Amino acid sequence: MSDTAETSSPAAVGSSPAAPRALLVGAGGMGKTWGKNVKGHPELAMLAGWVDLRDGAAAAAADELELTGVVTGTDFAKLLADVRPDFVIDVTIPEAHHDVTVAALAAGVPVLGEKPMAHTMEAAREMIAASERSGKLYMVSQSRRYDGRLRAFREQIAANLGAVGILNADFYIGAHFGGFRDEMDSVLLLDMAIHSFDQARYLLGDADPVSVYCEEFNPSWSWYKGDASATALFEMANGVRFTYRGSWCAEGLSSSWECDWRAVGSNGTAKWDGNGAPVVQTVLGPNGFMSKMNDVATAELPQNVPGGIAGSLLDFVNALKTGATPMGECHDNIKSLAMVFAAIESAKTGQRVPIVI
Ligand SMILES: NC(=O)c1ccc[n+]([C@@H]2O[C@H](COP(=O)([O-])OP(=O)(O)OC[C@H]3O[C@@H](n4cnc5c(N)ncnc54)[C@H](O)[C@@H]3O)[C@@H](O)[C@H]2O)c1
Incomplete structure (x- = not known):
C-alpha cells in the first residue's frame, strides 16, 4: 500500500453495509490500537481512510x-475531501487535536x-463552538470510563454510602514511555490524571468540580x-472533597492504572483497588466506640460490557445512530479538562483556584 491518497473500494474493511465509514488520524502507538479496534468491530464501523503527518x-x-x-496519506484535508467519511477518529498528539477536530x-x-480534549482550555472552548456551529457530535474517548468494575463501584457508592463526603485516588506507576511524554510539561496531570479526574466525576454522579489546590513536582x-x-485536593459539588495523589515515576509496588480508590459517605465506605471487585462496609448500628459494620455482598460484575476504546466506539456509533448524548460529549468532557488546567494553575500560583468551564 502506498502512502498517497488512492481511491478506496467502498466496502473494503468491515462487513456491515450499514456501518459508518471512519477516517483515522494518527498512526502512532494509540492510532494502531484504534485501527485494531475498528477492524475488530465491523458491526460498528469500517476503516475507510488513515492519515498521519x-x-x-x-x-x-x-x-x-x-x-x-x-485510503492512506499525509494530508488530512485532502483525505477528508477524498474519503468523505461518516466520522473522524482523532488519535494525534494533544497539540493537534484542536486543528483536526x-x-x-x-x-x-x-x-x-482521543483524550485529552485539547492542550489549552481556549482550544477546547473553540472545539465546542465548532461542534455547536456545525451541529455535529464531538465526543472525547475517555476510555477508562468504560469499565464494568468502575461502573459497579459507582453503583455501590450510590446504593450504599448515603451522602458522599470524601473520595480519594492513588496512582503510582513507573512508566518508561519514551516519545512525546518524556518532553511534555505537566505530563502526569495532562496525559494521565485526566482519566482519574474524569473517573472521579463519574463516580460522584457526574458532579461538577468547584475548586482545586494542587502541587505538581518532579522527584530528583x-x-x-x-x-x-x-x-x-478538589472541592466538588455539595462540598465533597476529592484527593488525588499520583506519580508516573514511582518504581515498584505499582497501583493499578485505574487508581486505588476510597469513597466515604454518611452510611459507610467503599473501596476499589482498580483490579478486582469493589468492597463495601455500611453501618449496621451503634456499638460503643466504633459502629457495628456490615460487609455488603459483592455485586455481580457486569459481563460482556465492551471496555476501553471498544466501549467508546460503541457509545459514539450508537449516538450517531440514535442522537443520544454519549459519555465524553465535549460539553461534559471539558469539565474534566478544566480540573486538569485548574490544578496546573494552582501548582504554578500556589493558590486554591476556582474551576471555570
Ligand atoms: N485512552 C488511552 O488510554 C490512551 C493511551 C495512549 C494514548 N492516548 C492518547 O492518544 C493520542 C495519541 O497518543 P500516541 O501514544 O499514539 O502518540 P504517538 O506520538 O505515538 O502518535 C501520534 C501520531 O499522530 C501523528 N500526528 C501528529 N499530528 C498530526 C496531524 N496534525 N495530522 C496527522 N497526524 C498527526 C504523529 O505523526 C504520530 O504518528 C494522545 O492524545 C494520547 O493522550 C490515549
Whole structure:
C-alpha cells in the first residue's frame, strides 16, 4: 500500500453495509490500537481512510494490520475531501487535536477524539463552538470510563454510602514511555490524571468540580522533563472533597492504572483497588466506640460490557445512530479538562483556584 491518497473500494474493511465509514488520524502507538479496534468491530464501523503527518506511517500501519482498500496519506484535508467519511477518529498528539477536530466539524463530519480534549482550555472552548456551529457530535474517548468494575463501584457508592463526603485516588506507576511524554510539561496531570479526574466525576454522579489546590513536582530521580508527580485536593459539588495523589515515576509496588480508590459517605465506605471487585462496609448500628459494620455482598460484575476504546466506539456509533448524548460529549468532557488546567494553575500560583468551564 502506498502512502498517497488512492481511491478506496467502498466496502473494503468491515462487513456491515450499514456501518459508518471512519477516517483515522494518527498512526502512532494509540492510532494502531484504534485501527485494531475498528477492524475488530465491523458491526460498528469500517476503516475507510488513515492519515498521519509522517510519510508512509499510515500505509505501514494499515499493512501491519492487514487492512486492504484503506485510503492512506499525509494530508488530512485532502483525505477528508477524498474519503468523505461518516466520522473522524482523532488519535494525534494533544497539540493537534484542536486543528483536526475543528477542520472535520467545519466539513460537517462528527469527531471521536482521543483524550485529552485539547492542550489549552481556549482550544477546547473553540472545539465546542465548532461542534455547536456545525451541529455535529464531538465526543472525547475517555476510555477508562468504560469499565464494568468502575461502573459497579459507582453503583455501590450510590446504593450504599448515603451522602458522599470524601473520595480519594492513588496512582503510582513507573512508566518508561519514551516519545512525546518524556518532553511534555505537566505530563502526569495532562496525559494521565485526566482519566482519574474524569473517573472521579463519574463516580460522584457526574458532579461538577468547584475548586482545586494542587502541587505538581518532579522527584530528583524522575526521567521526565515535566512534572511527573502531583498531589491535588478538589472541592466538588455539595462540598465533597476529592484527593488525588499520583506519580508516573514511582518504581515498584505499582497501583493499578485505574487508581486505588476510597469513597466515604454518611452510611459507610467503599473501596476499589482498580483490579478486582469493589468492597463495601455500611453501618449496621451503634456499638460503643466504633459502629457495628456490615460487609455488603459483592455485586455481580457486569459481563460482556465492551471496555476501553471498544466501549467508546460503541457509545459514539450508537449516538450517531440514535442522537443520544454519549459519555465524553465535549460539553461534559471539558469539565474534566478544566480540573486538569485548574490544578496546573494552582501548582504554578500556589493558590486554591476556582474551576471555570
Ligand atoms: N485512552 C488511552 O488510554 C490512551 C493511551 C495512549 C494514548 N492516548 C492518547 O492518544 C493520542 C495519541 O497518543 P500516541 O501514544 O499514539 O502518540 P504517538 O506520538 O505515538 O502518535 C501520534 C501520531 O499522530 C501523528 N500526528 C501528529 N499530528 C498530526 C496531524 N496534525 N495530522 C496527522 N497526524 C498527526 C504523529 O505523526 C504520530 O504518528 C494522545 O492524545 C494520547 O493522550 C490515549
